[in-house]
Amino acid sequence: MSDDSFSATLRKQIVQAVNRVRETTPLAQSFTNFVTMNLVANAQLAAGGTAAMSFLPDDVIDTAEIAGSNYINVGTLLPFFKDALPEIAYKLHKNGKTWVLDPVAAGIGKTRTAILESFRTYTPTIVRGNASEIIALDAMWGLAQNDSTVPGTRPAGVEAVDEVDAAVDAAKRLARHLVKRSPIGAGAVAVSGAVDLVTDGEHVFRLPGGSAMMTKITGAGCSLGGVTATYLAVAEPLVATISASLLYNRASEIAEAKSSGPGSFQVALLDALWNVTAEEVAASEIIID
């Protein structure tokens, strides 16, 4: 397939994903942090899906039966998460369920590290994080042990301290690992930054644009992870990941133009997620390596 027809097919799939969510209102379930869970739910609703949040394994596994996909975010850990999250990841895997991981603050705290290490075997379908988190997760899973090009980095916190480009190799290694272990034989990794990067381990897609105001509201990244899960309910991982990132880039540009600070920006972002057309999203610039 030529680059042009590859790109044309991709754009058609993006239009389909955006519209299918709006037509079928799929449920994506979240186990996510307390700071931003309200925005995650509201963003999923604004994108056209529906939301449910749970923490208990029995609750999560029951809800996964009626959900189209799932989202796990490791911010604001409580003590029982240390046992609950590995159990949930195991059961989702065993039941062939797809899920998106947001490895918030990867590298901070031994409890978080234990949880993230357990996901190496019972893997998410998609990982979305900032550059520092993607690099930290790749290191934690030891995916680069036979790779001489591993960049050094420091633990991430919740703010990216690394540039997206520094995470390309880590993102590709992670994506190949996800694909290999995926119950549906596919996976993807997204690195959020000034220019977002998405990869399935083979191709690398760079998605320019968006708004710097996204770093001035809490939960921009978390809610993008949640909306990625919403799209994963109706599309394959690579298309879901690219579609969600492009939706966010276009919506945040519209929101920035209409707002006069972070308060009105968040309001306008939810409105734009609701109003932006599938065609606008699919017409976005996509740079394919």
Add this chain to the structure above:
Amino acid sequence: MSDDSFSATLRKQIVQAVNRVRETTPLAQSFTNFVTMNLVANAQLAAGGTAAMSFLPDDVIDTAEIAGSNYINVGTLLPFFKDALPEIAYKLHKNGKTWVLDPVAAGIGKTRTAILESFRTYTPTIVRGNASEIIALDAMWGLAQNDSTVPGTRPAGVEAVDEVDAAVDAAKRLARHLVKRSPIGAGAVAVSGAVDLVTDGEHVFRLPGGSAMMTKITGAGCSLGGVTATYLAVAEPLVATISASLLYNRASEIAEAKSSGPGSFQVALLDALWNVTAEEVAASEIIID
């Protein structure tokens, strides 16, 4: 009493309830889910009351002493809720305190089922849910075991899969059970939907109107439950339940007219809860069976 004078009395009581909340700023305490608790508190404040949220039994029971009523919502369960919530329900009952239950996702997860079953004996004063949740709770409490008209249903999740009309019998049975066990000798059930339904087990009130945008923000139902508790602090259960539902219907219509998506809708909803007059609320259409 004729239907007309019954209705006139009711409308007078609604005006009083809406105004009394604004004049006396009653405290309603909530034990509620993490997703929407911010909106619950903000809606209670916008309606004119004050808010306090607690999870520990010692905290909840202490606060109940200074609160006018209480609200319990069983979304986003944590492990300790399994013991804490039955203990709290027992102590509220023993102390003669009134409370509103939102049986979010009734039927999902064995922990939630255990908690909801415990409320059969130490009952809430008001139950507010969607049709599926009301049907599930009625079935869980076995209230229809001697009733040949029981409709079948499937567990609800957080989205209603049943229509309000399918829940009329369940709602009436539930309400009669609440009244029978109520420390204040009164109770009510509200079923949210395109046309809301409220019953005290005897009369059935249908409340048309509202906005479909309510399903596009998270916590519309939860915050209505919280505001119902605010009204319960100043009015008897049936009047509190009808007043809160009508307040929400009028406010959501105003908000829809002023907004351009779910972000601005939520902002406009809080403004409208604050600005709508008691007379506008009481002038609403009420269909009495």
Add this chain to the structure above:
Amino acid sequence: MSDDSFSATLRKQIVQAVNRVRETTPLAQSFTNFVTMNLVANAQLAAGGTAAMSFLPDDVIDTAEIAGSNYINVGTLLPFFKDALPEIAYKLHKNGKTWVLDPVAAGIGKTRTAILESFRTYTPTIVRGNASEIIALDAMWGLAQNDSTVPGTRPAGVEAVDEVDAAVDAAKRLARHLVKRSPIGAGAVAVSGAVDLVTDGEHVFRLPGGSAMMTKITGAGCSLGGVTATYLAVAEPLVATISASLLYNRASEIAEAKSSGPGSFQVALLDALWNVTAEEVAASEIIID
């Protein structure tokens, strides 16, 4: 130093604090209640800082190493907080870290009392609360046992039942205790009310203005506590406390003028925190006793 030059120096320090936060985007970490944590984070971002929220001791202590200061708020307690918070306070103290305490609902619940009592030895750098909370904390720590002017009060709940002036003595005693035990040799106390009061135990600063709408949104006080921590990352305690209170007063006045209810007020408040200039903040009326 004359009163005039004292005041001129203070205003210069306020300008510096407001600008330094915007230039250096310091991280302030929060262990805070579930109701308002989203607003805390968004307010810290809107003021120019960055936010991270954690509950596990290992997570909090790791994050404290990369944070400029910390914020602890004792609303919505969970069972494990009883051990976690004293451990965290001890380790922050041992590591010489600064932190702001919001003693929400001081006096309600034996778990909260146990936690707040443990902070008597491993003290915060700044305490910010309403008058009732400040009075309750002072009583709880027994700071007035040799003082014949102690006013009586009742437990606070989340609403202040006492006026700011009733808390002057308690605030000064608290501040002197904080200073004495501070790893950096300085501390301050802020009492929020119609006229905010700030003291370092020696001087008392009254800060008039602000908006009554602050009591109609949840988290106004909590988020002020969080922003105080943001300022503490770049300024000494007294300047940080005054700067944050003045920023809030000016921003809330701007927000009230632009809004038509509590929904639009919160949006406008975040916008105003972002847009108000350091000079506007520093030009505020400050009454020095």
